[in-house]
Every structure is written in structure tokens, then in C-alpha cells.
Amino acid sequence: MTLGVRRWETLADSVQGVGKRRNQDWYACQGTGSGPDPLVLAVADGHGSAVHARSALGARFAVDRFVVLAGAFGRAAHDCHEPGRLARLMTYARDDFPRALVHEWRQEALGHWDRNRPVVEEASREPGTEEKLVLYGTTLIGAVLTPWLFVAWQIGDGDLAVVEHDGTLVRPLAPAEEDLGDETESLCGREAWRAMRMHWAPLFEEARSPRLVVLSTDGLSKSFASADGYREFVSGLAGRLAQEGGAGVREALPDWLAQASRYSGDDTTLAAAVRPAPVPAGTPAAPGGPEGPVEPGAAEARTPPGPDGGEVDTERTTET
Amino acid sequence: MSGMLDDGTRLAAENGDDVEILGFLGAGGQGEVYRVRTPDGERALKWYYPTCATADQEAIVRELVTRDFADDRFLWPEAFVPEHRGSFGYLMGLRPDRYKGLPALFRRQLRTSPRALLTACLYTVEAYQALHSRGIAYRDISWGNIFFDPDTGDVLVCDNDNAVVEGDASGISGTMEFMAPELVRADPGARPGTQSDLHSLAVLLFMLLMNHHPLKGRRELGIHCLDEAAERKLYGRSPLFVFDPADDANRPDPLEHATVLATWDAAAERLRELFRRSFTTGLRDPAARVRESEWRDALRAVLDAVVECAACGRQNMTEPGENPPPRDCWGCGARLVLPPRLTVTTPPPRTEHHIRLRRAARVQAHHLLPEPARHDCSDAALVAELVEHPRKPGRFGLANRSRETWTGTRSDGTVQKIEPGQTVPLRSGLDLDLGGGVRAVVRAR
Known part of the structure; x- marks a missing residue:
């Protein structure tokens, strides 16, 4: 089977929450999306409270380990057209990858703890392993894209949004029921791999691969009054990227995230990959209007996208 | 993801059914599954990834369709759906949500x-x-x-x-x-x-x-x-x-x-x-x-020996049979208190089933057979169940949910008939003839 090599354009940024001492989010975009060089995107949100005093590092460890593991996974998938290989890759992605990731994150966090023990009285008790890990607690959303595969994983809150080839917006890792309150699942949780959700999507036709993949920490979605606002933001982003390309959006992104952060009060991070596609003649104006995506916090107050932007709103979750 | 087939796509199954894609249900290791409309109602369509749509796979699916394996425990390939844009698939029943x-x-x-x-x-x-x-x-x-x-x-x-x-x-x-x-x-x-x-x-x-x-x-x-x-x-x-x-x-x-x-x-x-x-x-x-x-025998025996912890109510496995070793609750650590045991003896070749008489314990039709072909733990196959006296909490009896009239003999030799729907008080030594050569005896341990 011959499949074209897709090239992706990426954009990413992170802003510190208002009044926060430091930004506890972390992110990465790496690779081109070719077979030997898979595109890996990841965002992580360190929990941030006093009990998670080292969560900024935990977020960084999570992203770093994910980039290495997902890159290796993407490269290993180069032969996915061999008989039986896709089933094998899916099993690995669903069962083994989360365990490997959690294991490596724990090793990194515990190694860091050993090298950076707090100054304490000699007689004080050595914390247990779980107590040490709690210091580094973080969420993670990560994705890997190759010419043949799109796989994503998530633990804890935050959002993965995908604009499909036909403009449909889906959030394939959205939980069936939103978490209540601020409690979220975490890499520091007991047997955390059990809480990791996975999205699996082999790609067989370049024309049917996603237009846009957006990963964001919950600082973004919390800045909207409703889930509709978040969806309008993403579809607006897709529209503006289609119209203007990445350069202009990349320039405006820090302002959008800063605005979101003002509403959510949280660190706000976004990493996205867009598949440049020729814009056919007669393509309607981008959803969200020429100003760009719907402003955070204002979703209810603004006129929703018109029919031209009405390709959104189809929610669907994939079996994880 | 949108998958390989768009909603609204129409395909023709080999049995002549018109198949219309209604929506994407999920992606797996070999292919995708869609909800589809057919003349017989909604079904599921498994659609292979092009790399998995091999001649061997097609031969297997065709053979399975021919076998027409009617068993409600399986979602079996029912009709082959021939090639469309480099792949093929088959129709099967939709998996109910409760699974x-x-x-x-x-x-x-x-x-x-x-x-x-x-x-x-x-x-x-x-x-x-x-x-x-x-x-x-x-x-x-x-x-x-x-x-x-x-x-x-x-x-x-x-x-x-x-x-x-x-x-x-x-x-x-x-x-x-x-x-x-x-x-x-x-x-x-x-x-x-x-x-x-x-x-x-x-x-x-x-x-x-x-x-x-x-x-x-x-x-x-x-x-x-x-x-x-x-x-x-x-x-x-x-x-x-x-x-x-x-x-x-x-x-x-x-x-x-x-x-x-x-x-x-x-x-x-x-x-x-x-x-x-x-x-x-x-x-x-x-x-x-x-x-x-x-x-099968071990799982049934252990299933019959599950008891609730008196302290926390969690279900615990215990060893089947008489005088099992003492055991602590996996949840709260309290020592488990074992309820009485009902020994059901089947007709020849005689087999004994030991059922711990926990709250709402049940005797099923498979307990009456020496070698049941299939177990059924549902109400449809219920023979007897432990019930609490409606006005005397803490007093239990075995309710006859079968169509047979039982004969009960107490340890003092008195005999009573237990008609369908009636309940016999639970006493150690109670010996029940459940009909068809099946005997059940209540034992303290």
C-alpha cells in the first residue's frame, strides 16, 4: 500500500495563570509526521497545590517521557501494513504503552526526589514511594501522528479536539461524564495506567486524515462558560488556520491563551498540528469570523458561528 | 475519527440486504465497526482495514457465515458484505449496552x-x-x-x-x-x-x-x-x-x-x-x-461458596465444601462468618453441590444435574432461594421457586410438603426431596 507522507505544521504556547507563582504546565511538539520522524504532541498540567509542590517538574517529566516513548512507538509502526501488525500495535497502545509511560515517569520522579531530598531533620521519617510521587502529580495528554496512524492518550483533565477531514469536530477522549469539582486523575495515582484513556485511529487515505489536532490543558476549556464555547474556539482556530496559515495564528496565540488564562485563572497551554490543505474555490469564511476564535469567557454572549461554521458540534467518543 | 466509511454510504450484502451506514461505533486492531440499517433492522457492520482485508480473512468470514452458528452467547458473522473501495466486511448483531x-x-x-x-x-x-x-x-x-x-x-x-x-x-x-x-x-x-x-x-x-x-x-x-x-x-x-x-x-x-x-x-x-x-x-x-x-466445575463450586462479610457486606470467595479454612474479608479484614451449607445431591452419577446459604442464596436448575450442559444463574432457571421471614427478621427459609412439590424431613423425623411458592424454615439437618431424585440437606458448617 502506498501512502503519502503527510507534513504537519505545528503551533504551541503556554501562559502562566494570573497570580500563579510559576507556570506548572509543560508542552512539546516534535517531529514532522513522516514514518521515520513521527509527530508527537504533548501537554501536561502539574496539579499545583502545596501537596504537589514539584508538579511543574512532574509535568515536564511526563511530557519528556511521552515524547520519547511515543516517538519510538510511531517509528515502530512503520510496518503497520504487515499482516497482523495493526492488531499488535493497538494492543500495545492500549495495554502496554500506559504502563510503560507511568513506569518511566515514576522512575524519573523518584530519581529526581533522590537527588533533591528536602532538607529535614535526621530523625524524620522517609516518605513512602506514593508520598514522594504525589509531589510530582500531573495530568498528561499526548498524541502521535504518522502517515498511517493517529493515536492519543490522556490521563486527567484537559482536552483533545480533532477537526476531521470533513470539518466535523470531535473530542475522542472526552470522558462520558465530566469530572466533578477539581479532582482529576493523575500520573501520581495508584496504578495510574488504569486511568489512561486511549484513542486509536489508523489512517488509510490521506484525504481522510484529520485537518487539525488540538491538545490543551484545562485552563483553556475552563475559560469558556460552556462546552460550546470551547468547540467554537477550536473550529474558529481551524478556520483561521485554513485561511491564513500558521504564521498569523502563531503570532496571535499567546494573546488568546493569556485571555483564556484571565478567565480560568489557570495556566493555559495549547499544542496543535494542522495539516495544510489547498483551500478549494468558494470555501466559506472561517468559523469564528475574521477576528479569530471565539473569545474565552464570552461564548454565551457572542453570536454562535453561522451555517458557514456549522460543521461543528458532532460529539463522539471512541472506545478507549 | 471518521473512519473509512461515511455516514449514509450504501452497501449491498451478499444475502441481498441493502446496508446503510448510520454511524461509527469504534475502531479495533483489524477494522472498524459501524451501526447500519438493514431491511431486518439495525445491525453492526465490521469493516476490515485494507491491510487486513486479505483473501484468507475473506475465506474465514465466508465459512463462518455459512455455518450459521445460532448461539445467543456469540455475535456471529451473519452476512458477507463484498468489496467496496479496497475492503470488505460482514454483518452481525449489535452489542446491547449492558455488555x-x-x-x-x-x-x-x-x-x-x-x-x-x-x-x-x-x-x-x-x-x-x-x-x-x-x-x-x-x-x-x-x-x-x-x-x-x-x-x-x-x-x-x-x-x-x-x-x-x-x-x-x-x-x-x-x-x-x-x-x-x-x-x-x-x-x-x-x-x-x-x-x-x-x-x-x-x-x-x-x-x-x-x-x-x-x-x-x-x-x-x-x-x-x-x-x-x-x-x-x-x-x-x-x-x-x-x-x-x-x-x-x-x-x-x-x-x-x-x-x-x-x-x-x-x-x-x-x-x-x-x-x-x-x-x-x-x-x-x-x-x-x-x-x-x-x-467449569471449579468456578461453579467457588461461585456457590461466595459469602458476604458480616462486618462490611463485601462479597468474598471461600473454599467450597465442608469445613473450609478460616478466612478474613479482603476488604475490611474481619474474620468471615460462614452461613449454613446446603448440600445438593444429584441423581446418578451422583454429584454433590455445596451451596453456602448466604442472604438470597439460590439453587439453580444446573444444581439438580450431575453434568449440566449449560449453567444459567438467572431467574429463569431458579429452583429455590433463601428468603427472610417478612415479619420475623433474622429468621430464614428456603422458598420453593420450582414447579415441583418438595418433601421436607426435619431432624426430628417430622415430614412436610412444600408446594411451589411455599417456604420451609431453615433448620440444620433439614432434608429436602426436590423431586427427580435430587436431595438437599441443610448443614451447619
Whole structure:
């Protein structure tokens, strides 16, 4: 089977929450999306409270380990057209990858703890392993894209949004029921791999691969009054990227995230990959209007996208 | 993702049905599943990835469709849907919502119980036994194929498109985790069949009950991404059970594998013994593997010996039979207090079933048979159940839910008739003739 090599354009940024001492989010975009060089995107949100005093590092460890593991996974998938290989890759992605990731994150966090023990009285008790890990607690959303595969994983809150080839917006890792309150699942949780959700999507036709993949920490979605606002933001982003390309959006992104952060009060991070596609003649104006995506916090107050932007709103979750 | 087929696409099944795509349901290792409309109502369409749409796969699906295997425990290929844009598929029934996949169980997203899990294991064994008795090897037993109802334990085996007639040598697609070691090693002459299915079945049962893979102990922690050589060693060349009594080199790691340490402790020894055999001698000698009938008898016996902890109410497995060793609740640690036991003796060849008379304990139709062909734990097959006196809390009796009139003899020799719907007070020594040559005796221990 011959499949074209897709090239992706990426954009990413992170802003510190208002009044926060430091930004506890972390992110990465790496690779081109070719077979030997898979595109890996990841965002992580360190929990941030006093009990998670080292969560900024935990977020960084999570992203770093994910980039290495997902890159290796993407490269290993180069032969996915061999008989039986896709089933094998899916099993690995669903069962083994989360365990490997959690294991490596724990090793990194515990190694860091050993090298950076707090100054304490000699007689004080050595914390247990779980107590040490709690210091580094973080969420993670990560994705890997190759010419043949799109796989994503998530633990804890935050959002993965995908604009499909036909403009449909889906959030394939959205939980069936939103978490209540601020409690979220975490890499520091007991047997955390059990809480990791996975999205699996082999790609067989370049024309049917996603237009846009957006990963964001919950600082973004919390800045909207409703889930509709978040969806309008993403579809607006897709529209503006289609119209203007990445350069202009990349320039405006820090302002959008800063605005979101003002509403959510949280660190706000976004990493996205867009598949440049020729814009056919007669393509309607981008959803969200020429100003760009719907402003955070204002979703209810603004006129929703018109029919031209009405390709959104189809929610669907994939079996994880 | 949008998948390979758009909503509204129309296809023609080979049985003449018009098939319209209504929506995407999910993606797996071999293909995608869609909800479709057919003249007979809504069905599911499995649609292979182009790389999996091989001539061999087509031959298997066509053969399975021809077999027309009518069994409510399976979603079986019902009609072949020929090629469209480089692939093909087949129609099957839609999986009802009450059936959930094992990944949800392992992620603690389901509320279930030891009793429901044991029932699911029992039904799973019988489902595969039904296939094997028809000369069909499943070849692809794994946790992606089994769905179960977390309330009742009912099972539904899906993705039956790798089942083949025993001896058929067409390509294997089994997951290495579930493959018998001789197949992982590709031993000369080793072929997927009933014997290798027995290994896969043991792995699946272990995962259902213990929520962990039996060969993934400390050794797995050193395996890197998709390291096939290391996995072949783990599952094929030198597989080692995490609880191998003679070799602790692959013991569970207390931090990484905490669940299996807890679930193994909570399991009944009767089952642990079968798992030990499966994953020690059974790894090396296919003929020594635990047979389906052994699993079935052990699972039924342990299911009948599940009791609730008097302190916290959690269900606990205990050893079947009389005078089991004392045991503490896996949840709260309190010593379990065993309720009386009902010994049901079947007609010849006489078999004894020991049912712990916990609250709402049940005697099912399968308890009356020496060798039941199929177990049914639902109300449809209920024969008797333990009920509390409506006006005297703490007083229990056995209610006759059968169509037979029972004869009860107390230890003092008095005899009474118990008509259908009536209840006989529970007393140690009560001897019941349940009809058809079946006897049941209440014993204190």
C-alpha cells in the first residue's frame, strides 16, 4: 500500500495563570509526521497545590517521557501494513504503552526526589514511594501522528479536539461524564495506567486524515462558560488556520491563551498540528469570523458561528 | 475519527440486504465497526482495514457465515458484505449496552462483584466449550473479544472472525499475550487449536478474576517499546508465572503490581490451584492444561461458596465444601462468618453441590444435574432461594421457586410438603426431596 507522507505544521504556547507563582504546565511538539520522524504532541498540567509542590517538574517529566516513548512507538509502526501488525500495535497502545509511560515517569520522579531530598531533620521519617510521587502529580495528554496512524492518550483533565477531514469536530477522549469539582486523575495515582484513556485511529487515505489536532490543558476549556464555547474556539482556530496559515495564528496565540488564562485563572497551554490543505474555490469564511476564535469567557454572549461554521458540534467518543 | 466509511454510504450484502451506514461505533486492531440499517433492522457492520482485508480473512468470514452458528452467547458473522473501495466486511448483531468490555473493568469504570465475575468466567468457559464441541477453534481469545454484564455476569463473545475449523492452518492473528508458548515460539508442528485455546482461556480467566496478566511480573518492567524479542521470551521462550511456587524470579512488584497481589490473596485456593497448573506444567505441556470441564466445575463450586462479610457486606470467595479454612474479608479484614451449607445431591452419577446459604442464596436448575450442559444463574432457571421471614427478621427459609412439590424431613423425623411458592424454615439437618431424585440437606458448617 502506498501512502503519502503527510507534513504537519505545528503551533504551541503556554501562559502562566494570573497570580500563579510559576507556570506548572509543560508542552512539546516534535517531529514532522513522516514514518521515520513521527509527530508527537504533548501537554501536561502539574496539579499545583502545596501537596504537589514539584508538579511543574512532574509535568515536564511526563511530557519528556511521552515524547520519547511515543516517538519510538510511531517509528515502530512503520510496518503497520504487515499482516497482523495493526492488531499488535493497538494492543500495545492500549495495554502496554500506559504502563510503560507511568513506569518511566515514576522512575524519573523518584530519581529526581533522590537527588533533591528536602532538607529535614535526621530523625524524620522517609516518605513512602506514593508520598514522594504525589509531589510530582500531573495530568498528561499526548498524541502521535504518522502517515498511517493517529493515536492519543490522556490521563486527567484537559482536552483533545480533532477537526476531521470533513470539518466535523470531535473530542475522542472526552470522558462520558465530566469530572466533578477539581479532582482529576493523575500520573501520581495508584496504578495510574488504569486511568489512561486511549484513542486509536489508523489512517488509510490521506484525504481522510484529520485537518487539525488540538491538545490543551484545562485552563483553556475552563475559560469558556460552556462546552460550546470551547468547540467554537477550536473550529474558529481551524478556520483561521485554513485561511491564513500558521504564521498569523502563531503570532496571535499567546494573546488568546493569556485571555483564556484571565478567565480560568489557570495556566493555559495549547499544542496543535494542522495539516495544510489547498483551500478549494468558494470555501466559506472561517468559523469564528475574521477576528479569530471565539473569545474565552464570552461564548454565551457572542453570536454562535453561522451555517458557514456549522460543521461543528458532532460529539463522539471512541472506545478507549 | 471518521473512519473509512461515511455516514449514509450504501452497501449491498451478499444475502441481498441493502446496508446503510448510520454511524461509527469504534475502531479495533483489524477494522472498524459501524451501526447500519438493514431491511431486518439495525445491525453492526465490521469493516476490515485494507491491510487486513486479505483473501484468507475473506475465506474465514465466508465459512463462518455459512455455518450459521445460532448461539445467543456469540455475535456471529451473519452476512458477507463484498468489496467496496479496497475492503470488505460482514454483518452481525449489535452489542446491547449492558455488555461492557474488559478494559473498562481494568480501569475500575464498572461496578461489579466477585459473584458476577465468577459467573462471567463460568459462562465464558461454557461459550468456548460450545465452540470446541463443534470442532471450531477460536484462536483469538483475548480481552478484546469478551464483553460481560457487570450485574449478571452474562457474556457476549464478539469479533468471531478468527474462529476456524479445527486443524485449519490459515494465518494466526492471536495476540502474543494470549498465545500459547508453543505458538509464540513457532515450534515445529504447533498449530492453533483447542489445546492452545485452553492456554488463552486460562489467561483470560486470570485477567477477569485477578485483573492482571499471569506472566507479567518483575520481568516485564525491563521491556522497552514493542521489543518483540523480549516479549517472545516473556510469553514463549521462558514464560514464568508470577506466582510460580518453585521460582520467584517473576514475582509481582509491590508497587507496580499491587492489584494482582491483592486479588490473588482474595481468590479461592481451588481456583489458585488450577491457575498454578495452567501456568507451570501447562506452559510446557499442552496436554496438562486445565480442561474446560475442570474450570467449569471449579468456578461453579467457588461461585456457590461466595459469602458476604458480616462486618462490611463485601462479597468474598471461600473454599467450597465442608469445613473450609478460616478466612478474613479482603476488604475490611474481619474474620468471615460462614452461613449454613446446603448440600445438593444429584441423581446418578451422583454429584454433590455445596451451596453456602448466604442472604438470597439460590439453587439453580444446573444444581439438580450431575453434568449440566449449560449453567444459567438467572431467574429463569431458579429452583429455590433463601428468603427472610417478612415479619420475623433474622429468621430464614428456603422458598420453593420450582414447579415441583418438595418433601421436607426435619431432624426430628417430622415430614412436610412444600408446594411451589411455599417456604420451609431453615433448620440444620433439614432434608429436602426436590423431586427427580435430587436431595438437599441443610448443614451447619
